[in-house]
Amino acid sequence: MHHEAVGRDLSRKVHAAEAAVDHALIEIAALTAALPEARMRAGVSGVTGQSAFDDLAASLSALTQARARLGGAHRTLAALARRMGLGALAAGPMDKPDDQPPLDGTGGVRANMVNEK
Known part of the structure; x- marks a missing residue:
């Protein structure tokens, strides 16, 4: 399979994984x-079901960490794609809150995410 097809x-x-975690949350x-x-x-x-609350709170915490x-x-995969010269291979929404400048379809990603954590 060609690199671009694999990247897409x-x-x-x-x-899909990001959406699944968000839906679970x-x-x-x-x-x-x-x-x-x-x-x-x-x-x-009022004490009835407290253990269910505790378990649900733990589930939310674990999913937040997973997210x-x-x-x-x-970010790591996006940086790898750029290093391989694949450019943007977005399948979902492009705008991300931390993008500077925000993506609006007029110029693409300008941030250097290769060294971001």
Whole structure:
């Protein structure tokens, strides 16, 4: 497979993985938010389900760490693609909060991410 095709495939997979983690965070946060209301509607003690809260909080923390590590892998792969002369192989949204200047389709990435952490 040609390098560019491999790069595009990896770009799609990175975007899909990032979206999956974000969706998991959304769903776990929604479940966590629903627990107090469910407890009150059921009329049970405030200590009921505390271990579920603890487990959900740990899940959110682990996913938050996974999200950060996935972002690091994304930056590393993007830097590798640039070193291989592949340029931008984006499959998902281009604008990132830390891009300086922000990407708006008028010039592409100007940041040197090769040495970023």
